[in-house]
Amino acid sequence: MSNKTRWLAIGGAAVVGVALLSAQQTGALWTQSQTLDAGTIHSGTLDLSVGGSGISTYPFTALAGANMMPGGYAQAPVKVFNSGNVLMKYKLLSGIQSNSAVPLDLTLSTVVNEAACPATGNPTAPTQLYSGALVGSTFAERSVQPGAAEVLCLRATVGAAAQPGQSTTATFTFSAQSR
Template sequence: MSNKTRWLLVGGAAVVGVGLLSAQQTGALWTQSQSVDAGTIRSGILDLSVGGEGLSSYPFTALAGANLLPGGYAQAPVTVYNSGNVPMTYRLLNGTQSNPAVPLDLTASTVASESSCPASGNPTGATQLYAGALIGASFAERTVPPGATEVLCLRGTVGAAAPPSQSTTATFTFSARSQQ
């Protein structure tokens, strides 16, 4: 074998050796590990019903009013059910109207029972959650244990600037989430 071939073999071996050493050092960076405490995974059924247990869509016609003048109102209770088996929080996300030209104010309160929210007069033992324009109405999260209910008393009041012979419908959007 010639000297030139030997030097090429020695040089090639040196390059391969440096490459292997460099790969071993880089490979060591990927062998780190860390222990963590085990977490808890919980499962269950989250089910928000409004107006009746197991209902997901509820036409809330009890809040409708006919021939209301400015300052007039319609008031009705609606029951929120936690039909699931895990603690739940829910909230009113938004209120909208089909005809925003009819100004409506919303008062949302909790009461002890549906009978505490009469069609006329002030609700009995009410805790107010929201008072203001119906459009964009929302209130903070409320907690309902599994299988329990909470009664809301909703009052829609016609604003002073309401045009005559107009009508509107209100839509309320709720959200719910598990506390676990």
């Protein structure tokens, strides 16, 4: 055998050896494992109600107003009940209007009871959750214990750009979950 052939054979064996070692090292990366602590799963009933215990659809007519001018407002309380038996986390996802010709501003606060949100005047000791355009309104997640309620005070104020002879309705979408 010539020297050239021997060097080619030795070089080829070296390349095959490096390839085998490389494959073994790569294979080791795929054999990892990790132990996790066992989790806890809680079950229960989650039930968001508004207006009264057990009510899931609530026509909120108390926020209606007639013949309102720009700057005029309607204000009313609404109770959010946790009718279930687990801690409820809820939030306002959005507010929408049926007619943009009557722009409304929304001020949304929590109050201690329904009497603290009178039809006229300022709410008593409010904790403001949102202030701005009704369209796109939202607030951060709130907690309500099982069987308990939270009172929201909503004030819708007619914007300066409202067109005369128009009307609108507002729709609020809430979400609720337990953790």
